[in-house]
Structures are given as structure tokens and as C-alpha cells.
Amino acid sequence: MKVEFKPEVKKEFEAIAARYPVRRAALLPALWLAQREFGFISTEALKATADLVGCSPAQAMETASFYTMYQKQKPGKYHLQFCQTISCLLNGAEDVRAAVEKKLNLKDGQTTADGQFSLQGVECLASCHTAPCMRINDEYHENLTVEKINQIIDELKAK
Amino acid sequence: MADFEPQLTKRFNVKDGHTLKGYLATGGYESLKKLFTMKPTEVIEEVKASNLKGRGGAGFPTGMKWSFVPQNTGKPIYLAVNADEGEPGTFTDRYMLFNDPHLLLEGIICACFAINSHTAYIYVRGEFYEQIQRLNAAIDEAKKANYLGKNIQGSGFDLEIYVHRGAGAYICGEETGLLESLEGKPGKPRIKPPFPAVVGLFGCPTIINNVKTLCSVPWIIANGAKAYAALGTQESPGTHVFGLSGHVNQTGYWEMPFGMPFMDFLNNYGKGVKGGKLKAVIPGGSSCPVLTAQECEDLTLSYESMKAHGTMFGTGCGIIMNEHTDMAKVLKNLTHFYSHESCGQCTPCREGTAWEDRLLKKILNGEATAKELDLMLEVADNMEGKTICVLSSALAMPVRSFLKKFRGDFEKYLVKNTVAVPEKVQ
Numbered sequence: 395m396k397v398e399f400k401p402e403v404k405k406e407f408e409a410i411a412a413r414y415p416v417r418r419a420a421l422l423p424a425l426w427l428a429q430r431e432f433g434f435i436s437t438e439a440l441k442a443t444a445d446l447v448g449c450s451p452a453q454a455m456e457t458a459s460f461y462t463m464y465q466k467q468k469p470g471k472y473h474l475q476f477c478q479t480i481s482c483l484l485n486g487a488e489d490v491r492a493a494v495e496k497k498l499n500l501k502d503g504q505t506t507a508d509g510q511f512s513l514q515g516v517e518c519l520a521s522c523h524t525a526p527c528m529r530i531n532d533e534y535h536e537n538l539t540v541e542k543i544n545q546i547i548d549e550l551k552a553k
Numbered sequence: 554m555a556d557f558e559p560q561l562t563k564r565f566n567v568k569d570g571h572t573l574k575g576y577l578a579t580g581g582y583e584s585l586k587k588l589f590t591m592k593p594t595e596v597i598e599e600v601k602a603s604n605l606k607g608r609g610g611a612g613f614p615t616g617m618k619w620s621f622v623p624q625n626t627g628k629p630i631y632l633a634v635n636a637d638e639g640e641p642g643t644f645t646d647r648y649m650l651f652n653d654p655h656l657l658l659e660g661i662i663c664a665c666f667a668i669n670s671h672t673a674y675i676y677v678r679g680e681f682y683e684q685i686q687r688l689n690a691a692i693d694e695a696k697k698a699n700y701l702g703k704n705i706q707g708s709g710f711d712l713e714i715y716v717h718r719g720a721g722a723y724i725c726g727e728e729t730g731l732l733e734s735l736e737g738k739p740g741k742p743r744i745k746p747p748f749p750a751v752v753g754l755f756g757c758p759t760i761i762n763n764v765k766t767l768c769s770v771p772w773i774i775a776n777g778a779k780a781y782a783a784l785g786t787q788e789s790p791g792t793h794v795f796g797l798s799g800h801v802n803q804t805g806y807w808e809m810p811f812g813m814p815f816m817d818f819l820n821n822y823g824k825g826v827k828g829g830k831l832k833a834v835i836p837g838g839s840s841c842p843v844l845t846a847q848e849c850e851d852l853t854l855s856y857e858s859m860k861a862h863g864t865m866f867g868t869g870c871g872i873i874m875n876e877h878t879d880m881a882k883v884l885k886n887l888t889h890f891y892s893h894e895s896c897g898q899c900t901p902c903r904e905g906t907a908w909e910d911r912l913l914k915k916i917l918n919g920e921a922t923a924k925e926l927d928l929m930l931e932v933a934d935n936m937e938g939k940t941i942c943v944l945s946s947a948l949a950m951p952v953r954s955f956l957k958k959f960r961g962d963f964e965k966y967l968v969k970n971t972v973a974v975p976e977k978v979q
């Protein structure tokens with residue numbers, strides 16, 4: 395299904411594009427807008443983004459696929475991003491993640507059937523001193539324990 | 554520790570220190586008064602004389618880097634600020650951006666004035682959502698108060714600063730990968746030369762500097778290179794925000810002049826190793842060769858001491874491991890990281906990082922012999938110095954140092970019977 399940016403979003407984009415001497419440079423910000431507007435970067439969203447920026451869909455695809463934060467499939471309402479890198483590993487990240495996988499019956503890259511939760515293993519989130527840590531959507535959760543993560547998930551479920 | 558006045562973290566506990574009001578109330582934008590009485594070349598000379606070194610990892614002298622910008626090309630000159638902070642174990646730029654965004658703006662103004670640039674982009678990793686909001690708010694405030702925009706404070710100098718949000722790719726922290734990403738492309742590093750100071754963003758001369766490098770500049774301008782050089786050691790002047798993570802009782806970050814003995818830092822600030830005796834330290838982010846507990850005994854927090862110990866200062870954030878740490882598992886974490894983050898354009902890196910990861914998996918599964926350990930070293934040799942950027946070396950160095958210093962941790966996984974079993978009969 396064809397998707398289109400709203401006129402006000404197009405306007406928002408034009409203000410961003412004006413910051414760069416080359417329009418193509420605004421492709422990353424355009425993809426962020428697309429993700430905000432359409433929920434994830436679908437093939438249709440890619441086409442709309444390419445149109446907006448004035449590049450080819452292949453160029454938009456090449457860039458979108460390089461970066462892990464552009465979601466290529468619809469994420470859950472709560473997108474859990476677990477740091478799986480060294481300092482978090484040293485502080486029990488594996489246990490925290492295993493607890494979540496068990497609680498939600500989810501594996502990396504999956505979304506729960508009700509569309510509430512999705513899980514993604516990510517690399518160092520620059521929060522190594524508050525390990526283990528994760529992000530839920532755009533928010534950091536630090537110094538996690540199995541108990542704490544279970545509580546966070548219960549609270550989100552109750553919302 | 555000698556008395557010193559915090560430069561980088563002084564507003565971290567000031568209420569509203571991140572707002573223009575709070576910033577101005579605590580001496581913010583003061584360096585500009587002096588800056589605008591100087592010539593750009595004088596600013597470069599001052600920063601050179603301070604011997605400020607880049608805090609992004611490579612430690613390149615900042616003033617010298619600025620002096621490489623050609624002023625006669627007729628093209629615009631750009632400053633790209635590296636706020637991609639992705640080096641595993643590193644977490645202090647995140648707090649600079651959050652707690653004192655105006656200090657970064659002031660540093661950017663100083664740098665842009667020195668290199669004659671009128672446009673700066675701050676490349677912030679995509680995960681730093683709150684930091685991006687604070688930066689944008691600070692830019693708006695600064696513009697309204699004429700610390701940015703046209704004719705800043707009547708100086709005749711114009712400058713615009715824009716925030717560019719990354720989207721999850723460690724390699725975009727590499728300076729030319731960062732430029733590609735700023736141009737809307739995958740962050741695949743560029744072949745050098747030409748160096749970005751000559752041909753950088755949009756084909757124009759460009760300086761790339763780390764957040765803390767730039768945040769160090771206003772103090773140097775305001776107080777002079779001499780005062781800066783008087784702090785720290787001769788080769789590592791000034792202060793830095795040092796961090797500790799991993800197995801420490803008190804993780805965190807602390808600003809101090811360079812030169813403190815590492816063990817004092819670990820014991821007095823980190824409150825000692827958590828869960829057992831010290832086994833190993835990765836001193837400045839995961840790309841630095843690992844050190845044994847013994848090697849740390851006479852180590853100091855300085856570029857020269859790290860180098861003399863066969864490692865690197867890197868980002869100044871140490872990862873601490875206690876005696877119960879399985880170094881083979883830790884290295885497996887790193888081989889996974891680097892193979893995942895390789896941009897894939899150079900064969901030795903794309904194949905080498907993934908091969909190391911597979912070899913280590915085989916070792917951990919108890920399916921390998923000493924042959925695989927040697928092969929890991931051989932692969933590491935073939936990954937270094939043969940690629941466009943140093944991501945490949947950033948894994949080769951840990952592999953070599955882990956295997957050399959902690960070989961026993963790997964050997965315990967080997968198949969006991971080392972008589973070579975033919976893989977196939979025919």
C-alpha cells in the first residue's frame with residue numbers, strides 16, 4: 395500500500411534539508427521521519443523517503459539497510475534493546491536477557507503475537523558503568539537485575 | 554592529587570547548568586571575549602602550545618590537525634563533531650552532551666573561528682535521544698542570544714551548528730565513515746589520503762574532533778596554553794574524564810589531570826575490584842590491547858605510560874576484570890562485536906573478524922586443537938595494516954594480546970587429544 399508523508403512533515407523535512415548543501419545528505423534525517431510517521435521502514439516507506447529526498451529507492455535502501463536503528467519490520471509497542479557487549483556481559487547481561495526471553499517467550503528479532511513487545515540485541519550503548527543496561531524505545535534502563543526487568547515488563551503490560 | 558579546577562565537569566552538579574542561564578551564571582561563553590581579539594592563526598598556535606591531544610581515541614595533537622586545513626581552496630570549510638561514542642567500555646561523552654551542551658557549543662565556536670569554518674555538524678549516535686534534545690535546545694538558546702548565527706557578539710564571525718542523528722553503526726565513529734554518514738550514505742570509511750582536512754565533507758576541507766577535545770578548548774583560550782600544560786604530565790597535559798566499568802565496586806567517571814597511578818585510580822575512585830582479585834584491564838575501550846594485573850602496577854593514566862606498556866590510552870575508560878573472568882568468553886564477545894560492526898568493504902576485515910569469531914566459537918565448543926589458536930594469531934597478522942580503516946586492527950590487537958597473556962584460558966577448551974584427527978577420510 396502506497397504511503398505518503400503529510401504536508402506538515404514534508405515542510406519539516408524541507409527545513410532539515412536546508413541545513414545541507416546537498417539534498418541527499420538529508421537521507422538519514424528523512425529515514426528518521428519515515429520511521430516516526432510510518433512506524434518502521436517498509437518498502438513503501440522507503441519509496442516515499444526516496445521521493446522526498448530526491449534519490450533513488452536503491453540509494454535509500456542501501457542506506458537504510460546499513461543502520462541497525464532503522465526497523466525493517468514493525469517493532470512491538472515496546473521495543474527492548476539489550477546491550478550485549480563487554481561491560482554488560484561482565485555484569486550479568488546474559489541472565490537478564492534470558493529472563494526476558496523466558497518471560498515473554500521471545501528471541502532476538504521477534505515480536506510478541508499481541509504486538510506489545512519486540513526484542514533486539516544491540517551493541518554497547520555507552521552506559522557501561524551502569525551495566526547491564528537496555529533501551530525501551532528511546533529510554534535507557536540501567537543497572538538491571540532479573541528482578542528489576544521483570545518488574546519493568548509487568549508495569550508495561552499493565553499499562 | 555594536586556589541586557585543580559574542574560574544566561569539563563564543573564557544571565555536572567549545577568542546577569540548570571545545561572541551560573543558557575545556568576551556563577552564563579557559571580562563566581559560560583567567557584572565552585569568546587578573548588577569542589575574538591585573537592587572529593585565527595593565533596588560536597591555532599595557542600592550542601598547539603597547549604599540546605591538547607584528541608580524546609576520540611587516536612590522540613592526535615589538535616592544534617596541529619587544525620593547521621592542516623588549507624585556507625586557499627575557495628571552498629567552504631566544515632567542522633564535524635564526533636559524538637558517536639560507540640567504543641565498547643566508553644560512556645563519558647554522553648554525560649558531556651547531557652550536562653553541559655553549551656560548553657560543546659563554545660568549543661565548537663573556538664574551533665570554527667580557528668579554522669575559518671562557518672558550518673559545524675554534530676554527529677550524535679542515534680541512541681542519544683535525550684542528548685540530542687538538549688543539544689537542539691542549547692543551539693536554539695545560543696542563537697537567540699547571538700552566541701550563534703550572524704555576527705556573533707559583534708565579532709563579525711558567523712556560525713551555524715546543526716545536529717545530525719546517527720542510526721546505529723559503530724563504524725560511523727571512524728572519522729571518514731562519519732563523513733559518509735553525514736552525506737546520507739552507509740558509513741563506509743574512505744581511503745586516505747586525501748585526508749579530510751583537505752578533502753572531507755562534500756569534498757571540502759573538514760576537521761573532525763571528538764566532543765571532549767572541543768570541550769577542552771574554551772578553558773585553554775581563557776586561561777592560556779601555559780596554564781593548561783601545567784596540568785597533567787608533559788606528554789599528556791590537561792584534564793580528562795576517566796571512566797571505570799566492569800568488575801569494580803564503584804563504577805563511574807571522574808575528571809582529573811592526567812598522570813594518576815592506575816592502581817590508585819582503581820582503588821580510591823573505583824573502590825577496588827569487585828568479586829575477587831584483579832586479573833585484567835582493557836585500559837581505554839575495547840580496541841586497546843589488554844593488560845595483566847601485574848602490568849597495571851606501574852601504569853599511570855597518561856598517553857605515554859599506556860604506550861610504554863604496549864597498549865593505548867584510547868578513550869580513557871577502563872574495563873576491569875576480576876580473577877574469575879573467563880578471558881576466552883570475553884574475547885568471544887569482542888570478536889562478535891567487531892565482526893558485526895565491520896562495514897564489509899575490505900576483505901581482511903570482513904572475513905578476518907568473522908573468521909576469528911568462528912574459530913573462537915569452535916574453541917569454546919571444545920572442538921579445537923592448538924592449531925586453531927595459532928590460526929587465530931595468523932589471521933590477526935593478516936588483518937592488520939591491510940585495510941582502509943583500523944577497525945580490523947582494533948580486533949587484531951585484542952586477539953593477539955588476549956592469546957599471549959591469557960593463553961591458559963583458551964587452552965582449557967582445547968580437545969585434550971591433540972593428535973591431529975583428519976577432517977575427512979578422502
Ligand SMILES: Cc1cc2nc3c(=O)[nH]c(=O)nc-3n(C[C@H](O)[C@H](O)[C@H](O)COP(=O)(O)O)c2cc1C
Pocket residue numbers: 606607608609610611612613615635636637638639640723724725726727728729761762763764766767942943944947
Ligand atoms: C572504528 C572506529 C570507531 C571510532 N569511534 C569513535 C567515536 O565513537 N568517537 C570519537 O570521538 N572517535 C572515534 N574514533 C576516532 C575517530 O576516527 C577520530 O580519530 C576522532 O574522532 C578524531 O577526533 P579527535 O582528534 O578530537 O580525537 C573511532 C575510530 C575508529 C577506527
Ligand code: FES
Pocket residue numbers: 477478479480481482483517518519520521522523525527641642643
Ligand atoms: S557494554 Fe553495555 S553499555 Fe557499554
